[in-house]
Amino acid sequence: MPDADDELKPVQLLVQLFNDPSAKPSSTHDLFTMTHKCIGVGTFGRVRVAEVPTVKGEDGQSVHIAIKIMKKTELVRLKQVDHVKNEVSILRHISHPFIATLYHFFMDERNVYLLQEFVQGGQLYRLIGQNARLPNNTARFYAAQLVMSMQYLHGEHIIYRDMNPENVLLDEQGYVKLVDFGYAKRLNLDDMTAKTWTLCGTPEYLAPEMIQSKGHSKEVDWWALGILMHEMLAGYPPYYDPNQFQIYQKILTGKREYPQHFEQQAKELIGKLLTVDRTRRIGASKNGAEDIKKHKWYRGLNWAALYNRQMVVPVEKPDGSHIVTPKVEGAGPPDFANFESYPNSAEESGPILDAEKEHLYFDHW
Numbered sequence: 001m002p003d004a005d006d007e008l009k010p011v012q013l014l015v016q017l018f019n020d021p022s023a024k025p026s027s028t029h030d031l032f033t034m035t036h037k038c039i040g041v042g043t044f045g046r047v048r049v050a051e052v053p054t055v056k057g058e059d060g061q062s063v064h065i066a067i068k069i070m071k072k073t074e075l076v077r078l079k080q081v082d083h084v085k086n087e088v089s090i091l092r093h094i095s096h097p098f099i100a101t102l103y104h105f106f107m108d109e110r111n112v113y114l115l116q117e118f119v120q121g122g123q124l125y126r127l128i129g130q131n132a133r134l135p136n137n138t139a140r141f142y143a144a145q146l147v148m149s150m151q152y153l154h155g156e157h158i159i160y161r162d163m164n165p166e167n168v169l170l171d172e173q174g175y176v177k178l179v180d181f182g183y184a185k186r187l188n189l190d191d192m193t194a195k196t197w198t199l200c201g202t203p204e205y206l207a208p209e210m211i212q213s214k215g216h217s218k219e220v221d222w223w224a225l226g227i228l229m230h231e232m233l234a235g236y237p238p239y240y241d242p243n244q245f246q247i248y249q250k251i252l253t254g255k256r257e258y259p260q261h262f263e264q265q266a267k268e269l270i271g272k273l274l275t276v277d278r279t280r281r282i283g284a285s286k287n288g289a290e291d292i293k294k295h296k297w298y299r300g301l302n303w304a305a306l307y308n309r310q311m312v313v314p315v316e317k318p319d320g321s322h323i324v325t326p327k328v329e330g331a332g333p334p335d336f337a338n339f340e341s342y343p344n345s346a347e348e349s350g351p352i353l354d355a356e357k358e359h360l361y362f363d364h365w
C-alpha cells in the first residue's frame with residue numbers, strides 16, 4: 001500500500017512542504033537549491049528558478065519552482081509594500097488551473113520571497129512576437145482561458161487589473177498561467193458600489209474609466225481582454241502611440257480600425273469588449289462572463305474540455321502551416337529556451353532596511 005503522501009501530486013507536496021510550521025523562515029531556504037538562473041526582471045527584483053530535491057515530478061526528476069525575489073529597500077522606496085502584501089494575500093487564497101500557484105512566501109532581512117509554480121513556456125508576448133500574430137483559433141484558445149480565469153476571480157470579488165501578454169505565461173502543455181497579482185484588488189463588498197480608484201496597469205491596456213478616474217470595477221478586466229484579443233490577432237494593440245498621453249487620448253475617443261484579416265465574429269466581440277461606456281460593455285451585466293462565453297466567436301468551443309486541459313493547442317495557420325510554439329523538454333531539468341537572458345545580480349548582498357522601517361512596513365504581514 002502506498003502511504004498517503006505518495007498519492008499527493010507534486011503541487012500539493014510543495015504546498016505542504018513549504019507551509020510546514022516546523023520549517024521556520026531561516027530553514028525554508030534549505031528546502032530548495034537556487035539555480036541562479038534568472039528568468040524575469042520586475043521593477044524591484046527578479047524571478048529565479050530553484051530546484052526542490054525532495055519533491056519529484058511524474059518524470060521522477062526533482063521539481064523546479066520560480067522564486068520572485070523583491071528587495072525590501074526598493075519596495076519601500078517605490079511605495080510598493082502594500083501591492084506585494086496584497087499580491088500575497090490574494091494568491092494565498094485562490095486556486096485555479098490557469099493561475100500560477102503560490103506555494104509559500106517568506107522574508108529575510110533584505111528580501112521578500114514568493115515561491116511559485118515554475119511556468120516553462122515563457123510569455124504569451126514572446127509567442128505573439130515569434131509569430132508576428134496568432135491565428136484566430138489559437139487566439140480564441142488563449143482568450144477563452146482568460147475568460148475563465150477572470151470569471152473565477154470576479155466570483156471571488158477580485159479584479160485582476162493587469163492583463164497584458166507579459167503576465168500571461170504558457171505552461172509545458174501550452175495552456176495559460178497568469179502571474180503578477182501586484183495590482184489585483186479584492187473589492188470591499190460592504191461598499192455597495194464596490195468600485196476602486198487607483199490608476200494602475202499597462203498604458204495600452206487601461207480602460208477609459210480608469211484613465212478618467214471615474215472609479216472602476218470588474219469591467220476593466222473585460223476591456224483589457226478586448227485589447228489582448230486585438231494584440232494576439234493583429235500583433236499590436238489597437239491604441240498605440242510612443243507618447244503615453246496620446247495613448248490615453250486614443251483610448252478615450254474609442255476610434256480604431258481592424259486589420260482586414262480579422263474574422264467578423266472576432267471584430268464584433270472586440271467591439272463589445274472595447275465599449276467605452278462600462279455599463280454597456282459585454283461582461284458588465286449580472287450574467288458577467290457567461291455573456292462573453294455565449295458570444296458567436298466562441299461557438300462550438302468545449303469549455304469543460306478546455307478547463308480540464310483536454311484540448312490540443314490549435315497551432316494551424318490559415319495557409320495550413322503551423323505557428324512556432326514554445327520549446328518544452330519532456331523529462332529532465334528545464335532548459336530555459338523560452339526565457340530571455342538577464343545579467344546576474346546578487347540580492348543576497350544588497351542594502352538592509354533600517355530597523356524603524358522594517359518594523360513599520362514588514363512587521364504585520
Ligand SMILES: Nc1ncnc2c1ncn2[C@@H]1O[C@H](COP(=O)(O)OP(=O)(O)OP(=O)(O)O)[C@@H](O)[C@H]1O
Pocket residue numbers: 039040041042043044045047066068100116117118119120122123166167169179180181182
Ligand atoms: N512562476 C513563474 N514562472 C516562470 N516565469 C515567471 C514566473 N513568474 C514570473 N515570471 C517571469 O518573470 C517576469 C516578471 O514577473 P512579475 O511580472 O511577477 O514581476 P513584477 O516585479 O511584478 O514585474 P512588473 O515590473 O512587470 O510588475 C514575468 O513576466 C515572467 O516572464
